[in-house]
Amino acid sequence: NAGVTQTPKFQVLKTGQSMTLQCAQDMNHEYMSWYRQDPGMGLRLIHYSVGAGITDQGEVPNGYNVSRSTTEDFPLRLLSAAPSQTSVYFCASSYTGILHSPLHFGNGTRLTVT
Amino acid sequence: GENVEQHPSTLSVQEGDSAVIKCTYSDSASNYFPWYKQELGKRPQLIIDIRSNVGEKKDQRIAVTLNKTAKHFSLHITETQPEDSAVYFCAATTSGTYKYIFGTGTRLKVLA
Numbered sequence: 001n002a003g004v005t006q007t008p009k010f011q012v013l014k015t016g017q018s019m020t021l022q023c024a025q026d027m028n029h030e031y032m033s034w035y036r037q038d039p040g041m042g043l044r045l046i047h048y049s050v051g052a053g054i055t056d057q058g059e060v061p062n063g064y065n066v067s068r069s070t071t072e073d074f075p076l077r078l079l080s081a082a083p084s085q086t087s088v089y090f091c092a093s094s095y096t097g098i099l100h101s102p103l104h105f106g107n108g109t110r111l112t113v114t
Numbered sequence: 115g116e117n118v119e120q121h122p123s124t125l126s127v128q129e130g131d132s133a134v135i136k137c138t139y140s141d142s143a144s145n146y147f148p149w150y151k152q153e154l155g156k157r158p159q160l161i162i163d164i165r166s167n168v169g170e171k172k173d174q175r176i177a178v179t180l181n182k183t184a185k186h187f188s189l190h191i192t193e194t195q196p197e198d199s200a201v202y203f204c205a206a207t208t209s210g211t212y213k214y215i216f217g218t219g220t221r222l223k224v225l226a
Contacts, residue, residue, distance in 0.1 A: 031212050042218035050212055096212060100146035103214060105157040
């Protein structure tokens with residue numbers, strides 16, 4: 001049971017390049033989400049999904065796209081990287097239902113855009 | 115929109131003393147409040163959580179209290195140890211939305 005797996009761990013991009021951050025979970029969680037973490041600003045929600053084929057925007061969605069074709073995978077795409085997207089990105093998942101279950105986080109991806 | 119305010123941003127305590135971190139939420143429909151601990155370079159990990167039908171929950175040296183009327187909840191750590199040094203995040207969410215809104219974090223330093 002690997003939990004939530006994120007790849008890559010580190011990435012450096014030039015302004016304007018595109019890339020996909022991968023996230024996979026093996027816990028059969030319906031809910032998956034992406035956060036970015038910047039100093040002094042906590043964890044800000046980018047996009048989230050409550051099941052395959054369903055996605056929605058969070059607090060800071062601009063510049064990012066997501067899709068959810070399977071329960072296990074929730075990739076985050078940067079279409080044209082900007083220096084403001086330099087951050088640490090966390091993927092997190094949980095069960096859905098009447099009672100909340102806690103978020104399980106991946107180990108993060110540290111992205112630098114130059 | 116929903117908002118969670120967290121105070122203080124930094125907190126230094128002597129080993130063995132208690133530490134208290136407070137969060138205030140804006141959405142009165144919020145009903146689940148987890149606390150996460152993040153060590154340097156690591157991922158956030160759940161340490162304790164509380165639901166809106168409970169006023170207090172304890173787990174060894176850690177406790178969380180919830181005041182629904184005032185819309186705030188607090189993390190209490192007693193008998194602090196150096197390994198408690200980390201960044202702590204509170205969060206709030208509401209049934210049916212699945213959007214976890216996090217506070218901005220508190221960096222706790224336990225001085226030996």
